[in-house]
Amino acid sequence: MKTQRYTGYRSFSYLEAGTDYPEFTPSAEVDRLPGHDLGVSAGQLARAERLLADNIVVSLHDHPVRLPRDTRTELLEWNRGARLAYGYEGLSRSGLDAVFDNLGWGACESRNGGKWDDVITDLGMRFCDFAHQDYVVRAESVAELRRAHADGRLAVVAGLEGAALIENEIDRLDVLYGLGVRQIGLAYSDANALGSGLRETRDGGLTALGRRAVRRMNQLGIAIDVSHSGDRTALDVIEASDSPVLITHAGARGLWDTPRMKPDEVIRACAESGGMIGIEAAPYTTVSPRHRRHTIESVMDHFRYCVELVGIEHVGFGPDTFFGDHLDLHHVMSGKWGVADTIRGGPEFETVEAVAGLENPGENFRNITRWLVKHDYPDDDIAAVIGGNVLRVLEKIW
Structure with missing residues (x-):
């Protein structure tokens, strides 16, 4: 197992909980649920650990915070405070070297990516916590991702799921x-001034302001994500962008017909831009006809579909998970924002308590690597999909 520099730090331990800030009991980040048995041999386990140790492992999309243990009662109050406990210990056991952390949950009261002041607060709170420890480091370049791997640290890339907060500025x-x-x-499911989200019944495509935003992000070196964009908007973004475009967390609509999945046309266009898709694992997203009970097996059905569609060099993983009860989070946010229709509007599926094998950022990539080993993927292919493809694409974008 790769050596990490984590020494036991807990979020905001430089302050006094209950006095300096409201205290919530966070979910366990280790062993919250029983581990998932993939049925791998001792030799396969050893090979998986070697691959995790030898390669740079990158999650294209996650939320590595610890949800409140009493999610349904405390989530919205916890969210407003922006002081979100980070899953340092769980991450130290994950095999990850880097994670794209999509901010905007703390203090975020609006749909589609949050208000400007809220997100700035969220960024500042998160980075203040990082500044009081030396395991997690902020990363803004590929060189910093490589350095984190060499130093036994975890690089965190700050991202946002929607651009509504820029308004027209x-x-x-x-x-x-x-x-x-x-x-x-570009858009977090609902339309904004830049383009349409995947919840819209009519996708108006990329707006004139959206085209200016794409150009500016290309000039700056900001990776553009179309995971929550509508299909027409996604295609317009890919056409307008001079840099590769990412689908950081989604699956294949050709396999599971819901708006949350991407059609073949968008996945192909993304790959042709030089970009890639990260396979999603949030509950009830990447279900499949062969595995209607959402587990790692149904998620990997989407992986195989996308590999066959565009080639293994354009596929990775963006599990989109938390430390805590993701389904309870869905229930709370469905009541607040009405988001369930993008998941439940498709084929019938079996209900689950969690996505077995891909339930939190601390276990995802270890289980993904073990699954790939069990199914006899070559070392080079495994190295590519657990991080190598991300590095190659980011070299072009950043």
């Missing part, structure tokens, strides 16, 4: 870049 993209943001989604 293109220069706000420069400010976000200056504050360390290196990846932004």
